Amino acid sequence: MTGIATAALDQLRERLGDAVVTDVDVMAAYAHDEADLVEHGQPGCVVHARSTEDVRHVVRVAGQYGIPVVPQGALTGLAGAANAVDGCIALSLRRMDRILEIDRINRIAVVQPGVINKAVSTAAGELGLRYPPDPGSWESSTIGGNVSTNAGGMCCVKYGVTSEYVLGLEVVLADGEVLRTGRRTAKGVAGYDLTKLFVGSEGTLGVITEITLALRPVSEGVLSLAAVFEDTVSAGAAVSAIVADGRTPSLLEIMDNTLIRAIEAYRPMDLPVDAAALLLAAVDDGSSAQLERIAQLCTAAGASEVHVASDPVEGEMLLAARRLAHPAMERLGKIIVDDIAVPRSALAELLDSTQRIGEKYQVRVAMVGHAGDGNMHPNLIVDRDDPDSHRRCMLAFDAIMQLGLDLGGTCTGEHGVGTLKKGWLATEIGPIGLRTHRAIKAALDPAGILNPGKVFEIPG
Template identity: 50%
Template sequence: MGFLDELTASVGGVSTTPDDLAALATDRSGASSGSLPLAIVRASTVDDVRQTLRLAHERRVPVVPRGAGTGLAGGAVAGRGEVVLDVSGLNRILSIDPVDEVAVVEPGVITAALDRAAGELGLRYAPDPASAEISTIGGNIATNAGGMRCVKHGVTREAVLGLDVVLADGRLISTGRPTVKGVAGLDLTALFVGSEGTLGVVVGATLRLRPLPVHTLTAVAAYDSVLAAATACSELARARREPSLLELLDGATLRVIDRAQGTDFAERGQALVIAQADGAAAEAEITAIGEVLGKEATWTSLAADPASSEELLFARRKALPSIERFGRALIEDICVPRSRLAEAFQGVERIADARGVEIYSFAHAGDGNLHPIIAYDRTADRPPEAVRQAGDDVFALALELGGTVTGEHGVGLLKRDWLAREAGDDVLDVHARIKSSLDPRGILNPAKGF
């Protein structure tokens, strides 16, 4: 019996129809292998995952785990001879404990859905990627996703207490524990978070929740240059202020938001900083933050209630949709030391001028995570050469400034060469040894990550 026959006999939800294969052959990044995968398994149970991997391991068939396909680095892209293992159907919130502040969920749960369910109990899931309404918890774990609240509450790794993982040969293991503390054995949970499906397939997660803040207040400041805005963000760190959100948008981004949304942000300055403070001391904290931000600002505003805060966050939430309204975009993701954020913005501006491309930049300024969005014509099948060169220039800039080529999107297919430059041969050798011990036949998401 051939592999596909055996797979179909053992697992439900197997499809080999061209339309189904084409629909899952790329992700939000637009990356493609150039060929259709062998089959898709839409898993509905953990046993479906175990059986698929057991058979694939025995027959040495590559498997690409996939959630909602919202990744931005080509991490869930499959090609010829590979099986897509779609776990988005494992989408139950199994429990939420309001006392221990812990949720147990399956990987296909939509991030925002968990946050809303926790909210009913006075809690929240702190990581908040921009894709929260469409991305899954499993995908967030695979890439160690970040978001706007990460400056105070940390990225996905800080929220993951334990995992249920199916290994390459079909074995099911559990890592971590539902307690906040625990140092028994190696930290395998942290190892799997951010591994992009190359070490195992997450089928369950125990997640730490946080109390909903009693107050959330917002301050906004505009500046006459992105340098002044980035310097103001650095001054917040120097003043030992603790925003729960700190975002920076450059002038190009403000202008495209105005064009798409009919707003007038660009009339107030050439860069915009949005800050929030939360918790019982939010009023005192946002006042102090506002004083720092206001020193060199051309315009400031303060919101004292949730509705006003949402109005002030409008520009940040509409940044990427506004850019994509007028064309296609190569969405990049670098991170630099916070003290060098101004240099990063200036460097991106130089790259845009040198390559003759449009780059819109905004950042999670509190942790130095910059998103240069390189725009190109929507009629192009793939990014033009100048756009690709600009992307490479951005990665080189990140390393030059002591940063990383990816802060939260992952390596996937698109950044493997740059990971090698960042990490070096010895580190990649350690990666390969760990991979070999958990996946000796190399079937899990090959050619991704490292």
């Protein structure tokens, strides 16, 4: 039993043929993203769209029969935003993977949602351009998924998140109509900013089928360093000092001892396994003077050692170590990845208090994140075979979320809300904010078929 009416499947297959999949074993691979321990259902079918017209057909059939539609990309998300609900159409956009245009003069790229982030960077690089947002999953995550969650990355401290690079969108609405938002021009302020409305909406307002991205010139040369600290508070103080000094690093990342050891065990790279924290910094303007100043500030804040990469290859190795954080942690057990962002001035307190929360609930917490913009990812490790471990982990997760809000922060800096943080979004934005969210959803998706149960609850 697929849970989808035979008539609906017949209508889907009439246009899409074998792109409609009902094999139970195949559908299981489309049930959830990479967020451990987050609820999910089972699709009624999977549809592999190849064009905007395919998406329109799916949405129209779904609307006719009242079938939920869950848009999906590479399923690399960490908040359950692409998780299936029972009996839904899991609408996979992976095969919409063409780079339609790269315009060197206007510095834009037009892509389909299934294009991999790395592919855009590679294609732009051949023309002396770059696409700055670089989430940890950049080698596998899709641009459509990045846009849907407003993904960030290690270069956010200087270049910002995805929304700052999305100039326009093509979106299939819940009634099957196609909306085009934004423009190709460098400037344009006519009307409501509908583009930003859809960026970060996690598939709840429409299905994104084309994206116009802003590109930037390639950097002038990357220089990097690693600073070793004997306690996380000193590392946080170093970040505050760097920002207060007016430095503009292109990258400022932090890893605690648990994560350093996990990465070294996963792939030996001669990391300082006895360090309490490792701070990675880079500048991409070729300025050795700026990197030297950052090194001085780290030393003044208490770094026991500062190592400046001798060449770009060594610098790339440092960045590669940071990108191994998630796969390294997965080897330690199930993990729940938090994603809070606080004011930079509160970073040291966040690091220290998170450590105390882990101790209170007897939960192993590994800290990693984008220190330069206050966006941290506490990784909570759960014993797969111990229900009490799961209970304590969720208590710690909630305590960390509350800590982030108490420090003037937000429940998500780049991973999105999904199903993992629905309650915390409601807490953060308050009843009027929630009412406004629901009104927008009702206006664009009155039947509630687009990715239901994500971001916030719709009253029954």
